Amino acid sequence: MRYIRLAKTEDTESIVNLYQSLIGTPGCAWSIEYPTIAEVQNDIKNSSLYCMCDDNDNIIAAAAAGSDNELEHLFWNSLMKNPCELARVGVKQSMQNQGLGYVIVDHVIKDVKKRGFDGIRMLVSKSNPSALALYEKLKFHRCGETRMYNIDWFCYEMVL
Numbered sequence: 106m107r108y109i110r111l112a113k114t115e116d117t118e119s120i121v122n123l124y125q126s127l128i129g130t131p132g133c134a135w136s137i138e139y140p141t142i143a144e145v146q147n148d149i150k151n152s153s154l155y156c157m158c159d160d161n162d163n164i165i166a167a168a169a170a171g172s173d174n175e176l177e178h179l180f181w182n183s184l185m186k187n188p189c190e191l192a193r194v195g196v197k198q199s200m201q202n203q204g205l206g207y208v209i210v211d212h213v214i215k216d217v218k219k220r221g222f223d224g225i226r227m228l229v230s231k232s233n234p235s236a237l238a239l240y241e242k243l244k245f246h247r248c249g250e251t252r253m254y255n256i257d258w259f260c261y262e263m264v265l
Contacts, residue, residue, distance in 0.1 A: 106160060107157055107158065107159055107160070107165070107205075107208075108157070108158055109155055109156070109157045109158075109208075109209055109212045110155070110156060110158070111149075111152055111154065111155060111156075112145075112148070112149050112154040112155065112156045112164075112167065113149065114146075114149055116149070116154075116156055116164060117142060117145050117146060117149065119156075119163070119164045120145050120154065120156060120164060120167050121140075121141070121142050121145050123164060123165075123166075123167055123195055123197060124140045124145070124167070124193065124195055125137075126197070126198060127195050127198065130198060131233075131235075132230060132232055132233030132234060132235055132236060133230075133233065134230040134232070134233065134254075134256050139254075140193050144169075144193065148169040148171065148193070151171050151172070152171070153169050153170055153171025153172075153189075154167060154168075154169045154193075155167065155168050155169070155170070155209060155212065155213055155216070157205060157208070157209045164197075165196065165197045165200050165205065166194075166195065166196040166197065166200070166205050166206065166208075166209045167193065167194070167195055167209075168191065168192075168193065168194040168195075168209050168210060168213050169191070169192045169193040169194075170189050170190065170191045170192075170213045170216075170217050170222075170225065171189050171190070171217075172189060172190075173189075173190040173192070174190075175190060176190055176226050176227075176228065176260075179249065179251055179260055180248075180249050180260075181226060181248060181249075181260070181262055182246065182248040182249075182262065183224060183246075183248075183262055183264050185223045185224035185226075185262075185264060186223055187221060187222055187223050187224075188222060188223060188224040188225060188226050188262070189217050189220075189222040189224075189225055189226075190225070190226050190227060191210070191213065191225050191226070191227040192227060192228075194206060194209070194210060194236070196209075201235070202235075206235075206236075206239050207239060207242065207243065210239065210240075210243055211243065214243070214263070214265070217265070218265040222265060223264065223265055224262060224263060224264045224265050225245070225262065225263045225265065226260070226261070226262045227240075227245075227260075227261050227262075228251065228253065228258035228259070228260060228261075229258060229259050229261055230256055230257070230258060231250075231257045231258060231259055232257075237259065240261050243263075244263065245261040245262065245263045246261065246262055246263065247259050247260070247261055248260050248261065248262050
């Protein structure tokens with residue numbers, strides 16, 4: 106049975122491998138420079154990295170959500186007092202198109218609300234139709250556009 110939990114230090118290599126396996130897939134804006142082991146270790150240290158495991162305890166999806174302030178300089182429609190940032194959502198390539206992205210992000214939404222966040226903000230690559238469809242389905246609101254890291258992004262938010 107699949108389950109979702111916070112990532113632990115011993116999950117670092119598996120999560121980095123998951124992220125790196127997605128580089129170059131359609132819509133993926135990641136590269137060898139990002140995400141790295143440093144982002145994974147920092148997310149784990151801050152208890153903000155979630156992982157979905159299969160029946161054999163293999164990590165098949167991951168998503169980070171926590172305080173980051175990387176996006177606070179952008180224009181946002183909602184006046185949230187304590188938003189978190191959702192980033193680095195990835196599903197193992199062989200497991201994609203099975204609704205796992207929806208399941209892990211839905212879990213994250215519920216958990217960050219329990220943790221006291223009043224909203225979620227994130228950037229989604231304009232060239233990632235699967236991710237764009239996922240966040241629309243989850244009722245995130247597209248509230249703008251930006252260019253960062255030489256990539257064009259849509260800005261999405263959700264008030265909790």
